[in-house]
Amino acid sequence: MSECQADACELLTPMEIYKTLTAQGNKVRALKSENADKADIDTAVQLLLKMKCEYKKLTGQDYKAGCPPTEDITSPENGPGSEDGDDVVDPWNVTTNNAKGVDYDKLIVRFGSSKIDKELVDRIEKVTGQQAHRFLRRGIFFSHRDMHQVLDAYEKNKSFYLYTGRGPSSEAMHVGHLIPFIFTKWLQEVFNIPLVIQMTDDEKYLWKDLTLEECHRYTVENARDIIACGFDVNKTFIFSDLDYMGMSPSFYRNVVKVQKHVTFNQVKGIFGFTDSDCIGKISFPAIQAAPSFSSSFPQIFNGRKDVPCLIPCAIDQDPYFRMTRDVAPRIGYIKPALLHSTFFPALQGAQTKMSASDPNSSIFLTDTPKQIKNKVINKHAFSGGKDTIEEHRQFGGNADVDVSFMYLTFFLDDDEQLEKIRQDYTSGALLTGELKKCLIETLQPMISAHQDRRKQVTDEIVQQFMTPRKLDFEY
Amino acid sequence: MSECQADACELLTPMEIYKTLTAQGNKVRALKSENADKADIDTAVQLLLKMKCEYKKLTGQDYKAGCPPTEDITSPENGPGSEDGDDVVDPWNVTTNNAKGVDYDKLIVRFGSSKIDKELVDRIEKVTGQQAHRFLRRGIFFSHRDMHQVLDAYEKNKSFYLYTGRGPSSEAMHVGHLIPFIFTKWLQEVFNIPLVIQMTDDEKYLWKDLTLEECHRYTVENARDIIACGFDVNKTFIFSDLDYMGMSPSFYRNVVKVQKHVTFNQVKGIFGFTDSDCIGKISFPAIQAAPSFSSSFPQIFNGRKDVPCLIPCAIDQDPYFRMTRDVAPRIGYIKPALLHSTFFPALQGAQTKMSASDPNSSIFLTDTPKQIKNKVINKHAFSGGKDTIEEHRQFGGNADVDVSFMYLTFFLDDDEQLEKIRQDYTSGALLTGELKKCLIETLQPMISAHQDRRKQVTDEIVQQFMTPRKLDFEY
Numbered sequence: 001m002s003e004c005q006a007d008a009c010e011l012l013t014p015m016e017i018y019k020t021l022t023a024q025g026n027k028v029r030a031l032k033s034e035n036a037d038k039a040d041i042d043t044a045v046q047l048l049l050k051m052k053c054e055y056k057k058l059t060g061q062d063y064k065a066g067c068p069p070t071e072d073i074t075s076p077e078n079g080p081g082s083e084d085g086d087d088v089v090d091p092w093n094v095t096t097n098n099a100k101g102v103d104y105d106k107l108i109v110r111f112g113s114s115k116i117d118k119e120l121v122d123r124i125e126k127v128t129g130q131q132a133h134r135f136l137r138r139g140i141f142f143s144h145r146d147m148h149q150v151l152d153a154y155e156k157n158k159s160f161y162l163y164t165g166r167g168p169s170s171e172a173m174h175v176g177h178l179i180p181f182i183f184t185k186w187l188q189e190v191f192n193i194p195l196v197i198q199m200t201d202d203e204k205y206l207w208k209d210l211t212l213e214e215c216h217r218y219t220v221e222n223a224r225d226i227i228a229c230g231f232d233v234n235k236t237f238i239f240s241d242l243d244y245m246g247m248s249p250s251f252y253r254n255v256v257k258v259q260k261h262v263t264f265n266q267v268k269g270i271f272g273f274t275d276s277d278c279i280g281k282i283s284f285p286a287i288q289a290a291p292s293f294s295s296s297f298p299q300i301f302n303g304r305k306d307v308p309c310l311i312p313c314a315i316d317q318d319p320y321f322r323m324t325r326d327v328a329p330r331i332g333y334i335k336p337a338l339l340h341s342t343f344f345p346a347l348q349g350a351q352t353k354m355s356a357s358d359p360n361s362s363i364f365l366t367d368t369p370k371q372i373k374n375k376v377i378n379k380h381a382f383s384g385g386k387d388t389i390e391e392h393r394q395f396g397g398n399a400d401v402d403v404s405f406m407y408l409t410f411f412l413d414d415d416e417q418l419e420k421i422r423q424d425y426t427s428g429a430l431l432t433g434e435l436k437k438c439l440i441e442t443l444q445p446m447i448s449a450h451q452d453r454r455k456q457v458t459d460e461i462v463q464q465f466m467t468p469r470k471l472d473f474e475y
Numbered sequence: 476m477s478e479c480q481a482d483a484c485e486l487l488t489p490m491e492i493y494k495t496l497t498a499q500g501n502k503v504r505a506l507k508s509e510n511a512d513k514a515d516i517d518t519a520v521q522l523l524l525k526m527k528c529e530y531k532k533l534t535g536q537d538y539k540a541g542c543p544p545t546e547d548i549t550s551p552e553n554g555p556g557s558e559d560g561d562d563v564v565d566p567w568n569v570t571t572n573n574a575k576g577v578d579y580d581k582l583i584v585r586f587g588s589s590k591i592d593k594e595l596v597d598r599i600e601k602v603t604g605q606q607a608h609r610f611l612r613r614g615i616f617f618s619h620r621d622m623h624q625v626l627d628a629y630e631k632n633k634s635f636y637l638y639t640g641r642g643p644s645s646e647a648m649h650v651g652h653l654i655p656f657i658f659t660k661w662l663q664e665v666f667n668i669p670l671v672i673q674m675t676d677d678e679k680y681l682w683k684d685l686t687l688e689e690c691h692r693y694t695v696e697n698a699r700d701i702i703a704c705g706f707d708v709n710k711t712f713i714f715s716d717l718d719y720m721g722m723s724p725s726f727y728r729n730v731v732k733v734q735k736h737v738t739f740n741q742v743k744g745i746f747g748f749t750d751s752d753c754i755g756k757i758s759f760p761a762i763q764a765a766p767s768f769s770s771s772f773p774q775i776f777n778g779r780k781d782v783p784c785l786i787p788c789a790i791d792q793d794p795y796f797r798m799t800r801d802v803a804p805r806i807g808y809i810k811p812a813l814l815h816s817t818f819f820p821a822l823q824g825a826q827t828k829m830s831a832s833d834p835n836s837s838i839f840l841t842d843t844p845k846q847i848k849n850k851v852i853n854k855h856a857f858s859g860g861k862d863t864i865e866e867h868r869q870f871g872g873n874a875d876v877d878v879s880f881m882y883l884t885f886f887l888d889d890d891e892q893l894e895k896i897r898q899d900y901t902s903g904a905l906l907t908g909e910l911k912k913c914l915i916e917t918l919q920p921m922i923s924a925h926q927d928r929r930k931q932v933t934d935e936i937v938q939q940f941m942t943p944r945k946l947d948f949e950y
Binding site: 202205206212242243245246247248249250251252253256257259260261262263264265267268273274275276277278279280282283285286 | 677680681687717718720721722723724725726727728731732734735736737738739740742743748749750751752753754755757758760761
């Protein structure tokens with residue numbers, strides 16, 4: 001047998017390799033019991049060893065007959081900065097060469113999650129008695145893990161809680177940063193449940209060239225924008241890791257529990273850490289994992305460790321929660337469920353995630369109406385329109401790659417209006433300038449309203465949201 | 476040139492390799508500028524690369540011309556479980572084949588610390604106006620780092636604080652565990668300074684097959700024994716990591732600072748961690764480092780970050796503090812000073828450290844007078860005496876390998892009496908049975924007195940010692 005066969009393992013999931021390995025083990029035993037030719041046995045054994053090595057590389061676990069791999073947390077396709085075509089998706093990098101953006105259907109296959117299909121959207125509407133949020137209707141939240149279990153329990157009057165977060169790497173937040181919060185606020189309302197929001201200022205300190213004081217200040221400033229999204233103070237706890245770790249022995253205990261059950265091999269496989277990375281980065285994933293367990297918040301859940309958790313987040317955060325879901329049963333906790341969103345495109349096009357450090361890559365929450373207009377119209381918003389009006393009228397524009405249209409799918413709530421824009425733009429009836437005008441007229445009042453609400457968020461209100469305390473919650 | 480030359484690097488310190496590397500770099504440049512024979516240049520370059528690789532392996536740093544290695548924290552001899560002759564000394568293993576115990580003079584050279592010589596002992600007596608503790612007089616605390624700087628500052632009325640600790644892996648403590656505490660209590664008294672005692676229950680959870688609850692319970696039980704050593708409650712703070720991490724944002728901030736400035740390469744070099752170790756172990760050294768900085772205890776030091784720290788500990792803990800001293804200046808803190816003790820021998824002989832899990836390996840703090848007598852006399856205490864009384868009278872005993880005599884050096888305070896015992900045993904005038912009787916008569920009242928004091932340590936007193944609070948302290 002050639003080496004190619006073992007190398008082919010790289011295209012298989014750990015479970016598939018596990019099965020192939022088991023088969024190969026049986027084959028070796030069969031050859032031996034038949035007293036087969038020594039060369040044949042040796043070849044079979046060599047392949048078996050190669051596969052075991054591959055299996056360990058992928059799973060961080062030794063192959064043991066009869067013990068299938070635990071959840072697929074480090075498959076090659078799930079690995080850090082791994083590539084499928086040209087898409088790279090991990091917590092620190094999102095790039096694609098496709099102007100339409102990342103291929104999300106492929107991502108679902110790679111990550112082993114489930115598609116949010118019409119059936120699930122319908123079910124959420126039925127359970128909540130509310131129209132689904134536009135992010136669900138339009139596939140912006142497109143993937144999930146265990147959402148049906150959450151709904152099953154909810155229908156039996158077993159509540160759950162929401163957990164989302166933000167890495168506060170600068171004072172400036174852009175509209176893309178609001179996506180998980182807009183959606184989480186909706187979930188909080190329609191399910192009437194508590195929410196915890198983790199501000200990973202410790203992560204930013206570890207990854208960026210920032211002081212602890214800067215990271216903590218960004219936490220507070222970002223919390224103002226988050227609060228301005230309209231969260232219910234009686235049901236929402238926002239916490240800085242730097243503060244809460246030093247305020248909650250229960251939280252630290254859960255961090256240590258996770259840290260005991262994850263090896264360097266595993267985080268290397270999941271996040272691509274290397275031996276040159278600092279030990280803070282290496283152990284940080286446990287800190288992002290811990291809020292997935294209700295016992296991290298005894299003040300909210302009266303010490304209950306069995307309240308299920310639902311995490312709405314962008315798909316690039318999934319590696320953290322694949323790890324969390326792998327660990328959960330081993331430390332006696334429930335696996336968190338997830339709802340994954342697509343990425344919000346940069347003004348320059350959907351190939352990259354926006355960057356808070358490039359002021360022209362997006363609309364910032366501090367932008368004036370004039371700045372919004374300039375960014376959209378003048379130079380920065382990638383267009384799917386044709387070069388001349390004549391050509392545009394004749395051939396129509398391409399809404400699929402047009403950033404202004406993409407932004408409208410995020411922020412224009414009226415489905416009919418959006419569909420009409422799409423049709424008119426595609427037919428050529430609507431010109432690029434007119435499309436941009438629609439977007440400007442959607443964004444300007446939205447951002448102004450946000451700024452007005454943010455001004456109302458006093459230091460006392462921030463303090464209130466960030467104080468560990470009892471929340472309205474019945475289970 | 477043969478490979479042997481590069482392999483010889485393994486016997487050199489990082490600084491020595493650095494110098495050899497610099498010389499080799501110069502040689503390569505010289506050969507090139509002379510247009511020397513290509514084969515010669517290639518050979519020289521290959522050796523250079525090999526040495527660079529070796530350098531990185533040892534230091535965790537890339538070789539840069541003009542930048543000598545920072546403090547020698549991962550020299551091959553300092554490495555985990557490294558061997559010099561047959562001595563192995565790291566936080567988890569201490570073994571030697573020499574019946575006299577570990578060769579401590581060699582250890583000073585390997586670890587790059589300084590010997591506690593007569594001059595230093597005299598100086599401590601002069602500064603404190605007290606006779607030196609028997610552990611100093613007898614070389615039981617035998618090695619130090621920067622003790623002269625601590626005394627320089629103290630003479631200028633700049634105070635310091637003490638930091639020591641214990642890993643609570645079981646309820647049972649033995650007499651050997653008391654060594655650092657007996658000595659630290661003396662230091663606290665003669666210098667009149669505050670003391671913090673770290674109970675690394677998180678470490679024990681990560682390393683052992685114990686629950687968090689068990690580790691925390693051992694912390695409280697061990698704290699009782701520590702308090703029974705007579706510490707001043709107004710100057711002593713005892714803390715459980717599991718509790719204090721969740722009570723002090725300042726402590727967690729220092730942990731994260733250290734975690735940002737230590738790489739996996741470094742802890743691999745220092746502690747011998749592997750890719751299969753859990754991420755909790757990998758990041759734990761930062762938690763043992765953090766109490767070395769006064770800003771970890773704002774309640775004690777009013778937020779001052781410049782109060783020097785002196786750490787009395789057994790020499791096997793030095794790797795943690797080599798790392799700490801390497802990091803300190805890079806995060807704007809003072810390097811802690813250290814006083815290192817030898818190991819307390821097991822009853823079975825000085826080749827190994829005692830084990831809390833083997834009840835016959837030492838005298839436990841819970842032993843009855845009868846148990847003490849049985850352990851010492853009957854079977855367990857390794858003797859340096861001869862096989863028969865006649866032989867013993869004729870040739871004398873060997874005090875250097877006799878565990879009863881070693882124990883007396885730890886616990887019999889009277890220098891003259893101890894010296895007389897040594898001489899009489901060596902000459903044969905004192906029989907093994909008589910020597911053992913001396914030890915029994917020393918240990919029995921000592922352990923009884925400890926048990927009496929421990930009984931006085933109520934839950935309230937433990938609570939008081941373990942509450943973060945202001946201590947008596949002037950700086």
